[in-house]
Amino acid sequence: MLNEKAVKKADFDEIDTQAVTAVRMLSMDMISRARSGHPGLPLGVSPMAYVLFSRHLRIDPSFPQWFNRDRFVLSAGHGSAMLYSLLYLSGFALSKSDLMNFRQVGSKTPGHPEHGVTPGVDATTGPLGQGIGMAVGMAMAEMHLGAEYNRAEYHVVDHYTYAICGDGDLMEGVAAESASLAGQLKLNKLIVLYDSNDVSLDGPLSNACHDDVAGRFESYGWNYLRVADGNDLDAIDTAINTAKDNQSGPTLIEVKTVIGAGSPHQGTNKVHGAPLNAEDLAATREFYNWDNDPFTVPATVTERFQSTVKSRGWASHQEWSNLVTRYSAVEPTLAAQFAQGISQSLPADYTASLPTYYKKDALASRASGHEILQRLSAACPNLWGGSADLFSSNKTNVVDEDRFSRDNPTGKNLWFGVREFAEAAAMNGIALHGGTRVYGSTFFVFSDYMKPAIRLAALQKLPVTYVFTHDSLAVGEDGPTHEPVEQLAALRSIPGLTVYRPADGNETVAAWEQAISATDHPTAIILTRQGLPTLPKPAAKVRAGVKRGGYVVADAQHEAEGILMASGSEVKLAVDAQQRLAEIGHDVRVVSIPSFEKFSTQSADYQESVLPKHLRRRVAVEMASGASWYRYVGLDGIALTQEHFGASGNGTAVVEMAGFTAENVVQAYLDLL
């Protein structure tokens, strides 16, 4: 392994200076050509980013997904042009024409960095604060996997996680929560460079924020370092080295910069988010003595990137590959499990131990969820997860596992604290890092607090699992602040998220099966506090039905004249109503739709077989708001949904008061006749 310490201080030369200018100017070229983008950050931040890339980051441009690479998150995602410039110069699969297509439809260089679109982009950023949260998750994964898999001289997981953030990131609550969590976990391999330029979008930062950032981060248990001049490559390098040596906790390096440095409006918000005009661009080029053609850099600069980022990365990657080969020979079982984690595959027999529920059972789905999770945890060694200080209620702790901490990094129960948003952001970081599968939980109503990170999970196609318990009005006594009403519609509307609202224990098993075997999307499983009787259908058929999103849970006795449909706890109401309707001569079918997303993507034939078009007498029942069900009940049916907030009281009483009774389902059906 290269000894990075051997890189002397003060060894930055003229080519390095030119390389920094190249990053600045390439970024300006991109933004000007696109007539869109944010010049302020690249001009101010390029020096620190260059030091990080050229002297520290261990990444392999020819193999961007190399598992043991250092991770880098540009939390201030509006600085995307700078990141693309660095990746281009470092030798990632980005061409000059990719840079020239910045912010154009279909390009590899979108307006904000998008993981999966651009090689070398470790996280999708732009929504402020979340980059820090994802970096925290990456550092958690590194610490955990290192403890799980490293043996003596075989350090198969051993890297740093770096992030660059701005004032905007630090003002966001998710950054505060995440930083506090990182301090609690003493994530010493997490290093955040803070672009401190005293300017925010609308004007001077002091108009909106007076935080003493040093004091704030020290209060979280971070180390704080300061670089007084953001152009001082040596000082930046020294600070990063100091941070890497530190064992006590994460490090924030505040680097004082000038926004839009070198441009005529430097130091003001005018240069934050609008391209430089032709005159200002010319002046900036002149300031930096840059007379290269647009999108052109001197060969010396390209060579410098090759001899630093690229060669260090290649050598480190080779060394690691050899290490893993030897590790596999010495620790074959561990190595196989490690490889399984990296490839997101599961043990062949992981479903074997999953429970089956029978007619006599009437467990709350959070309770069946708990049983399922114990079995999955035993079967899938790379699974871990936790709760935002609610595992006692969510029932998402794994009894045989310990709490994850610096002192016990193999622990698999994650204590996120009352920090739901940081939890969801960290889950994204953990999934982006790879090597494990992660779940996280809280009360369903508090999924709201996580929403921005759930969106980023979906956008990044991350296979994380949310376990949201305390579904619906049935929560009862805790009242409307704790009773989800609109959360189901909100989650269902997120592209790429699959939501399951299981109706019994067997549907819960199937939901978990789907969640844990997903590789390209997040999953939310909504579980109840109240008991749910097992559906009158064999478990195997229920599980098969759930995999299709919706299915006939109880068919008509002869020829259906109508359809009752529901999800979750209301399937029971529909089944009861079917019975009562049969008694008065109406033969109807009951359909359970635990997952709208799954069902709506089944073949038209399958959907027609479940919900035949000619059957127009349709009643849907669900204790949640939103008009989702009209898609299936149409203009002629009735959707019994919840369009008001709930109330505090005994759960059963609250539910009945809101009208969710079999009687009302029967009446709604009769109203259609």
Add this chain to the structure above:
Amino acid sequence: MLNEKAVKKADFDEIDTQAVTAVRMLSMDMISRARSGHPGLPLGVSPMAYVLFSRHLRIDPSFPQWFNRDRFVLSAGHGSAMLYSLLYLSGFALSKSDLMNFRQVGSKTPGHPEHGVTPGVDATTGPLGQGIGMAVGMAMAEMHLGAEYNRAEYHVVDHYTYAICGDGDLMEGVAAESASLAGQLKLNKLIVLYDSNDVSLDGPLSNACHDDVAGRFESYGWNYLRVADGNDLDAIDTAINTAKDNQSGPTLIEVKTVIGAGSPHQGTNKVHGAPLNAEDLAATREFYNWDNDPFTVPATVTERFQSTVKSRGWASHQEWSNLVTRYSAVEPTLAAQFAQGISQSLPADYTASLPTYYKKDALASRASGHEILQRLSAACPNLWGGSADLFSSNKTNVVDEDRFSRDNPTGKNLWFGVREFAEAAAMNGIALHGGTRVYGSTFFVFSDYMKPAIRLAALQKLPVTYVFTHDSLAVGEDGPTHEPVEQLAALRSIPGLTVYRPADGNETVAAWEQAISATDHPTAIILTRQGLPTLPKPAAKVRAGVKRGGYVVADAQHEAEGILMASGSEVKLAVDAQQRLAEIGHDVRVVSIPSFEKFSTQSADYQESVLPKHLRRRVAVEMASGASWYRYVGLDGIALTQEHFGASGNGTAVVEMAGFTAENVVQAYLDLL
């Protein structure tokens, strides 16, 4: 006015001690009877809450809405039983039987405090962290109104805002954002008591959080005080007096307590959220030497509350009323405006200056929104608002007004910083405080960050206005992280929130008219970055239509054979498609539905007149996800919606790539034939 300084220290006597025990025991009685609730907080926190109520709070139990009262927010809302006990003993309109009905359906004593349900409850709390954010908003309103209306000896707005919070509150990002904002604004009349008991729901706090709270709050610019023993009434009283004297900023008083103090499991998470069993309850009563019957307190205790809270409140209220009478004589204009603010009424002619848009106009609705806001601000002196560091883009600044700050508290432009959640929580606090009307803005996609507070606005029926600009995929270059897709469905699903997505300048005027005249619900107005041509209908008719939520914007030439419907920027597509369909012999109607909530609550006749049931050829078009439109298109129609994330590129190109063209609307209609 009572001179509170004259209350000597160390004047707490045996009756005070008994009174504290009474609050503890009443709370236990409530929780035990309900068999539900949180005993840990009342047992630990009652001493500080008692000192606050008995020695400091200026509230009038016989007139809970007295405008110049001190505000009190129990941010740790799970301690509701304690709050109800205090309100009951203080003489608010709560009876013993109300206490006995704790957590029962229809009671005045719900599981978490609900503003509007229980007299004396200043804010709905339970979702952690938000109570602090609302308290910050209240203190902002107090500072602003004081500056606007106080004259020489007439301090008509002059009170403190107090909150009690726990560890859980402080871990939440919204608390961090709000505290930072409060520090920036130097809200010295904000005093937060922190119930510091080292225990959270799942176990020891140290398992989840190691924050140095003193350092953290000092970094925000707060004063920090510490009371070492949460049972030491003198020390608590001294700390509160010190905080009140402080002029430099808000104060956090950390009070060390024992969760569940006096109960057998005190100091552990076992006593956080489950009722004491009979044995433990008996032991606790014995610990406190409490042998009164359940729900019964000694007369001496009741008298003590009368002679403190009640008499101080009554005297203060009287004095204030007399002051306002004199003020009205001396400052009649100001006094009238002040009264208007308090009563949530508007100047008679406030709509007179609103702009009208004509066929030639094609403004972005954020631009028409800006014009409208300037006029409204000039016409409505109690209106203020701001942005989360995006006013330059949202165009929600009022050009003729200054930035609100400690040095310039009459400023009406609020700089919330990049703290969307704190913004929304503060807006709730401002609205709860009363006296002004408030709006707040950010990019629509970041409404996600605010969601939990939007929910609390709706639950509390607060007439705040959200201005969300940068609607839909049309945002373009900033890419999918900045392009709202599912946010519309999410907002529409919140009970009690009214959402407007205007299609042109005149619809925007109408949306603002509705927002600013609302008194019992929040409103969200969704505005575009891209230009919107003025609809081909007279402005007055458009405005009338918007008030009904949906209306015929361009009718069929003769007899409609089908309906095209849309909202916002897609109404233009529908109108274009109508034209093209007419050219090929299909006569259709175009309906604009700017507000689903408004439209769905119109009479059945009106809805039928807009969307006649017999017309089944229906196409809806909207650049947003979610199945909301099926309610109106049914099983036989087509909804052209956006079920994927967007892309980075020129806005027009992104929109066309996603298929939102008049051509596709025409084709969808033809597919129905």
